[in-house]
Amino acid sequence: MLGVESLRRGRPGRPPRDGGRGAPAVTAPGAPLPLLVACLLIAGLALLPVAYLMVRAVGADVAALDLVLRPRTFQVAASTVALALLVGGGTIVVGVPLAWLTTRTDLPGRRLWAVLVAVPLAIPSYVIGFAFIAAFGPRGALQGMLAPLGVERLPSIGGLFGATLVLVLAAYPYVLLSTRAALLQTDPAAEEAARLLGDRRLTVFRRVTLPILIPAIAAGGLLAVLYALADFGAVSLLQFDSFSRAIYVQYRASFDRALAAILALMLIALTLLVTWGEGRLRRRAGAYAGPVRASRRPATVVPLGRWRWPALAFCSTVVLLALAIPTGTIAWWLVRGVSQGAILRFAADGALNSFTVGAAAAIGSVVLVVPVALLVARYPSRLATIIERATFTGYALPGIVIALAVVFIATSSVPLLYQTLALLVIAYAVRFLPQAVGSVRTALVGVGPRLEEAGRTLGDGPVRAFLQLTLPLLRPALVAGGALVFLTTVKELPMALLLGPIGFDTLATEIWGAASEGFYARAAAPAAILVALSAGTVALLLRAEERPR
């Protein structure tokens, strides 16, 4: 167990190796060959879009390059970086306090809040963006309410401010969920000891709890930032020029796949920079990564006292902005459309398809993530780091780029799989794999190899020892990672449209099909089902997480 004194120092001095968990593994230090081969294949799959982009970029004509390599592109790069930093910071400021409030305190209605603040993960960012324009635009609903007070118009919410706000609201659940999982998994003993030694609560949080949480916060923040980089819906609605929007402009406006590919490669470079930054942060905090949870008892509940009111106000504000306003807008579409006699169609097929493809992608991601996380956690090396980073390359690319890459690769090398459900599921599983890597890797570090070693001394083979002894302990992390993949898959649009079998409607394609033509009332039913489906998933996830192992 990690000494309390070393935790209380606040900043790591010399990280003790192996977190003090005893002697190094008995097994050979090198990774087993089958594991390495599996990881290389997975990394290869994840890198296919990069290969495609290189093929396309080579086809760009030199004169056109001038258009890409002009000052404006660097402005776009700068605003993309600004957006990424603001969204990263904003999701941490919103997500970490929510995680702490819903796990460690006596916040009234704690379980309900836990579900409510996580549900926005499933609301597509374009729905949040649309709701915000309708609600807070200069002549939106808010202005309508303020009109009797003489407010003629409100300031515009477009641009960097609006885009940041909407993306923080769409992406903070990544930070919330990973931080929550870390809070539930870490041993409260260190915090309690610090309390007993007389530290104030805030000091305990800052010097003991926070350092333990840094890897989880960084992992969640990484997903949030990459989400912001890939997002197209919100930035286009709120008129903010990011890389993602610039890439779409190339496809939409000039049908130029070569220039789009060059911009996408630049976005990948930015992604690598972000993952590198996260890796550094994680390594610096390495001393505190995943202390084993020795005790089986829950952490002591922190009484909020009079602080419960600001805490409730904070939770309510987040739920109002991220959940109530978007769902309220959906309800308003429905009511308004019905009152004008719009015909509604029930989206049973779409709901079933969304569920099927989401669940299959979640299972696929979880199957793929185990070898990668195992390699990174047990056999850390430069190659392992490269493999882990490789799985992130496609994650920040706009869906259209991945979709076209898969179209090209599938039609030219595996035509039998083209426009099949299997291909769509594989593409999702690979693309959203990064969402499961963090939680599973953290859990594996926490579990450690000793159990398996014990199993092997009793005569089990390595695979059997892993499956029987370690895998069950990873279950909460696998469920959490799979649930994230599920939630992201059900709201994903461009890949569902282009790669799905013909006639394969999902909730997201139904929302798009109606809303893109201005039929908001028809979009409302699938949107409502999407939110309900996701709320159910989140509730199940949180229950699985809180259940004592």
Added chain:
Amino acid sequence: MRSSFPRALGGALAAVLLAAACGGSASSALPSSEPLQTSSAMPSTPTSPSASPSGSVTIYSGRSESLVGPLVDRFRAATGLDVKVKYAGTSELSATILEEGDASPADVFFAQDAGALGALAAEGRLAGLPNATLDRVDRRFRSPDGVWVGVSGRARVVAYDTRVLTEADLPTSILGYTDPIWKGRIGWAPTNGSFQAFVTAFRVLRGDEAAKAWLEGIQANEPKVYDGNDAILAAIAAGEVEVGFVNHYYLMRQLAEQGDTFPVRNQFLPNGDIGALVNVAGAGILTTAPNPSAAQAFIDYLLTAESQEYFAGETYEYPLVVGVPADPRLVPLAEIAAPDIDLSDLADLAGTLRLIQEAGVL
């Protein structure tokens, strides 16, 4: 399948990387895929020209299911064909068709705008249509090479906020909006296909310099940029902007859904102004179509009086086949003094995009 799939893709990755590393261009990487497709993907169905079409037909529709789904259902019922439709954005689908290459399963491309059809035609992906089909619409609304035909028309209009403006406040020419009094009041969608067709028309009629000057003039008025016509209307209703350059029918749908209190109306620019361009949604048959006769049957069905009435009544677009009337609330197509322009001249989208970028708009 799971065991062999990663290996196949791994092999493909190796091949692709190798091609890229050897300095192979995109064109040298593509042909290597051909033998694979012909062996397994799509056996081309031989079609006898006289027989009525049978089998299945695959339509890539850039027009959404809520717009054309009912028409497709009627076509399916009328012909007994197995009709499959992939719905997605027009430009996404045209990029998809180009990526698919000869392996494309699509028979028909039904596009939201002529520009996307032009992009496919430029790559030689659209086959010639018979004159009997082409002649059903005015020469203005079809490809001069005869590879696509317009199906429904959409007019460019200026949408305005009726709470702060009346039609009398509006300039009678799109050129009037470069006046500084419009600063901060305009919404536009420079990435939108219809807008770009308009800019291309501007270039064709008045020259690149004039088009660039207009773009710069509007840009100086700090317009708000939106992703599409629909977002512009929502922005006008929300008071973000007061006027917007859009297609005519988006307003009709909002009026149908939200009622006449929706505070936006359209102005059709008079006197053959460039701002009153009429663009089309159209369709073409792919050169790689597995079932060209069924594809032909679908396009002919879109041009029947019944389908044209559907467009007039349900999507509020202009029917293009002579004799089918438009929605009575619209200025009739013949009365829109649209600028005299050949839509096929609007194919130079790359040039238009470059101009828009040079003007600092995108």
